[in-house]
Structure formats: C-alpha cells, structure tokens
Amino acid sequence: SQTIHQWPATLVQPVGSPLSLECTVEGTSNPNLYWYRQAAGRGLQLLFYSVGIGQISSEVPQNLSASRPQDRQFILSSKKLLLSDSGFYLCAWRSSGTGATEAFFGQGTRLTVV
Amino acid sequence: AQTVTQSQPEMSVQEAETVTLSCTYDTSENNYYLFWYKQPPSRQMILVIRQEAYKQQNATENRFSVNFQKAAKSFSLKISDSQLGDTAMYFCAFMSRYGNKLVFGAGTILRVKS
Numbered sequence: 001s002q003t004i005h006q007w008p009a010t011l012v013q014p015v016g017s018p019l020s021l022e023c024t025v026e027g028t029s030n031p032n033l034y035w036y037r038q039a040a041g042r043g044l045q046l047l048f049y050s051v052g053i054g055q056i057s058s059e060v061p062q063n064l065s066a067s068r069p070q071d072r073q074f075i076l077s078s079k080k081l082l083l084s085d086s087g088f089y090l091c092a093w094r095s096s097g098t099g100a101t102e103a104f105f106g107q108g109t110r111l112t113v114v
Numbered sequence: 115a116q117t118v119t120q121s122q123p124e125m126s127v128q129e130a131e132t133v134t135l136s137c138t139y140d141t142s143e144n145n146y147y148l149f150w151y152k153q154p155p156s157r158q159m160i161l162v163i164r165q166e167a168y169k170q171q172n173a174t175e176n177r178f179s180v181n182f183q184k185a186a187k188s189f190s191l192k193i194s195d196s197q198l199g200d201t202a203m204y205f206c207a208f209m210s211r212y213g214n215k216l217v218f219g220a221g222t223i224l225r226v227k228s
Contacts, residue, residue, distance in 0.1 A: 032214045043120075043220035044205060051214050059215075088157065098211055100147035100166050105159035 002027035006091045006106030013113055019064075019078040021109050023091030026072065031093040033074040034103065035066055038088040050074060051096065086113045116141045118208050118219035126225040127196045134181075135191045135222050137206030145211035148182070148189045153221070154202040162204070165189065167211075196226045 006023045013019060025031050035047040046059045048066035056066050063082060067075045074091060088110050094103040117140045127133035139148070150162040165173045165182050172180050177197075181190045193200055206219040 044218040100164045
C-alpha cells in the first residue's frame with residue numbers, strides 16, 4: 001500500500017534562517033507531488049507541484065523553492081525565512097495520468113517563524 | 115487560471131439535520147474533476163466525494179451528495195443526517211482533466227451542534 005511521510009511535524013525557526021521540509025512517498029512510482037500552505041484558519045494555497053524528477057511548477061513567487069531529486073521525494077526549502085512563512089505545510093501525492101484520482105496528504109508540518 | 119470560491123467561511127447545523135456547503139469555480143475548460151475534502155481538527159485531509167464533469171449524474175457517498183451545475187459552475191455539497199463527527203473544515207477542489215494542478219478553495223468551517 002502507498003504511504004506518505006512528511007517531517008518534521010513541528011518546527012520553530014528564527015527569521016532569516018534556512019528551511020528544509022521533506023516529503024517521501026512509498027508504494028507507488030512517478031506520482032504527482034504537491035506542496036500546500038495553510039495559514040491559520042484559512043484555505044490551502046498551492047505552492048509547488050511536480051510531475052516528475054526535476055520538474056517543478058511554481059504557483060506563488062516568494063522566497064520558497066522546491067526540488068524533486070528522486071522520483072518519490074519532494075523537498076520544500078528557503079534560504080531565509082520570513083515571519084510571513086509561518087503556517088501549516090502539507091505535502092500530497094496522487095497518481096499520474098488522467099482520472100479523478102484522489103490526492104493523499106501527509107500529516108503536515110506546523111512551521112512557526114519567530 | 116482556475117479559481118475556486120467558497121463563500122461561506124463558517125456554518126453550523128444541528129445534529130441530524132441537513133446542511134449544504136457552496137462552491138463555485140471558474141474555468142474555460144470542458145473536462146475537469148471536482149472534489150470535496152474534509153479536514154477535521156486532527157488536520158488530516160480526507161476525500162469526501164468526487165465528480166467528473168462529463169458525468170451528468172450527481173455523485174453520492176452515503177450521507178454526502180453533490181449538486182453539480184456545470185453551466186453555472188457550481189458544485190455544492192449536501193450533508194444529510196449531520197453527525198458530530200462531521201465537524202471539520204470542508205474544502206472544494208478543482209483539477210483539469212488534462213492537467214495536474216489541484217486547486218483548493220478557502221474552505222468552510224462546519225460545526226455540528228448537539
């Protein structure tokens with residue numbers, strides 16, 4: 001069966017520090033991968049998605065970046081965090097190809113920038 | 115660009131009653147998929163129901179059903195016989211049949227009262 005792992009669950013980082021959030025998927029190949037951010041009490045904002053290794057689509061220009069070094073690994077990074085980067089970050093995957101396939105989400109990372 | 119609008123930030127319903135959550139979307143495409151996801155206090159995202167735009171019949175999953183009005187670009191969720199466990203934030207989502215971008219609305223917080 002397929003599983004998705006996202007870590008860490010909680011992170012407190014000072015302003016200006018770097019960030020690296022990792023997401024890995026098991027039990028499937030060539031998944032579509034997504035990073036979302038959810039500000040407190042608000043909706044899911046799509047940050048990045050990827051359809052293959054090295055293929056990243058950016059939805060929101062900001063100081064975040066994403067990389068997909070391996071088929072089932074998706075990393076969200078920042079060189080210098082801002083206060084506004086605080087939020088709940090969710091990684092998700094879904095099967096590639098057409099069809100109303102379900103997206104499966106990780107447990108999320110609560111990031112607080114202080 | 116596709117956008118998803120949920121105009122009800124919060125709603126409440128008495129246990130055992132019926133509630134309808136609204137969702138509208140904007141797209142120029144004819145083939146696409148629509149989803150409703152639930153995010154309970156645990157923050158784990160759970161698929162509630164999905165609809166393929168080329169299917170005229172409204173999707174139904176037990177107590178959950180949708181009213182899909184393609185011409186009006188409306189996709190509302192009806193929850194019948196509401197239960198305390200239905201308390202959650204509900205997200206409407208859109209995905210093109212020929213793309214991989216999964217876009218969510220701002221969410222509606224539903225509170226079921228006993």
